[in-house]
Amino acid sequence: MGTPPRSWSATSFRRRTPMLLRVIDTETTGIPDEDDGHALVEVGCCDIVDGVVGTPRSMLVNPRRPISVGAMATHHITDDDVENAPPIDAGLKMLMEGNPDYFFAHKAEFDEQFFGAGGATIICTWKAALRLYPDSERHTNQYLRYELGLDVDRVLADPPHRAGADAYVTAHLLHRMFDDGASIEDMLRWSKGHPLFPKIGFGKHFGKRWEDVDIGYLNWIIGTEDMDPAVKANARHHLKLRGR
Known part of the structure; x- marks a missing residue:
């Protein structure tokens, strides 16, 4: 992926150790609402270290509750798949390994409901994409993967809606955002505010x-x-x- 531009972070280039950026993704038993918080069934992550996108990792976890039909139709993880999987805490521990400097996720507010990152902010690549690519018809990670021509390994990037593959695609999207001039400081600021929509949707x-x-x-x-x-x-x- 080459040498990271200085816009990544003004502080990272004064450090002797590489900065560890971790992109995370989660799959769940359903969409949380006021009546049902749902639970994790899979966690995934992909690191960027010293400007290089790594190999994604993922882990199925046992939610100790049924997976909704709607969720299974999206990620194709079934109750049988997770029956003997490790507990959710094991998956969360995997996401924290190595003490990443920053966490990222596409639509981070969803993932934050399940993974608090020790109180750290999860930077939202979706909100960043709205700012950086306002002319895009859609701002999902998979749509931008093709529109921006991200140089991903298809074996690692597929199938969509699985935690490891989606984290890997989002890591490449994040790398592209840095190349297009965004900094971590920019993304932190954008993540703390409301999404800035390019068009009116109603x-x-x-x-x-x-x-x-x-x-x-x-x-x-x-x-x-x-x-x-x-x-x-x-x-x-x-x-x-x-x-x-």
């Missing part, structure tokens, strides 16, 4: 770029009580850009 302006929407509509979004907070944040952002 209503009469569906599909329009935010900058093409009139000020009145932006104010309507902000004043609508049950509007998604992330959408309101986008409206405020674009009003600020216009000096309002």
